Amino acid sequence: xxxxxxxxxxxxxxxxxxxxxxxxxxxxxxxxxxxxxxxxxxxxxxxxxxxxxxxxxxxxxxxxxxxxxxxxxxxxxxxxxxxxxxxxxxxxxxxxxxxxxxxxxxxxxxxxxxxxxxxxxxxxxxxxxxxxxxxxxxxxxxxxxxxxxxxxxxxxxxxxxxxxxxxxxxxxxxxxxxxxxxxx
Numbered sequence: 001x002x003x004x005x006x007x008x009x010x011x012x013x014x015x016x017x018x019x020x021x022x023x024x025x026x027x028x029x030x031x032x033x034x035x036x037x038x039x040x041x042x043x044x045x046x047x048x049x050x051x052x053x054x055x056x057x058x059x060x061x062x063x064x065x066x067x068x069x070x071x072x073x074x075x076x077x078x079x080x081x082x083x084x085x086x087x088x089x090x091x092x093x094x095x096x097x098x099x100x101x102x103x104x105x106x107x108x109x110x111x112x113x114x115x116x117x118x119x120x121x122x123x124x125x126x127x128x129x130x131x132x133x134x135x136x137x138x139x140x141x142x143x144x145x146x147x148x149x150x151x152x153x154x155x156x157x158x159x160x161x162x163x164x165x166x167x168x169x170x171x172x173x174x175x176x177x178x179x180x181x182x183x184x
Contacts, residue, residue, distance in 0.1 A: 009082050027149075076112075088121075095129060110147075117151075 055073040062078035069085040077094040082101050090107040098176040099114035108120045110130035123140035126132050137156050
């Protein structure tokens with residue numbers, strides 16, 4: 001009796017359990033694969049509207065001498081000597097980075113060390129442990145407590161100057177028109 005019950009119960013129970021596990025395993029696997037396509041859409045983002053946020057990275061073991069230019073955000077953790085030009089993009093100098101270069105970008109954030117002149121159309125941020133030795137030209141500036149900075153700062157309000165110049169030109173032309181109307 002015992003011999004018949006043991007083989008019957010495990011044989012009936014094991015295949016059913018295996019079938020359930022087999023049936024359950026494929027179901028979680030597709031769920032895991034469903035999560036991976038979400039990740040692949042992240043990988044596909046540079047092709048879409050979020051391409052503006054694609055960030056390139058120079059790792060801590062990389063040393064670059066020369067000119068870096070591009071059309072994507074850049075994070076530097078290594079060392080760079082030369083010129084960095086990312087006109088409409090953001091440059092982040094990581095905490096382990098050592099940059100000896102002139103920098104031109106839309107936005108510059110410094111966590112590491114920079115020796116050179118920085119020009120940013122939007123803003124420059126020097127974080128708590130950041131260090132900058134050079135001249136800054138930007139519309140907005142933020143230097144946190146504890147940051148090191150040696151150089152000069154020029155606040156560039158060229159977009160406002162352009163709009164003021166346009167407004168002045170309009171006022172001048174309107175005045176000229178008004179004066180012309182008065183004299184005629």
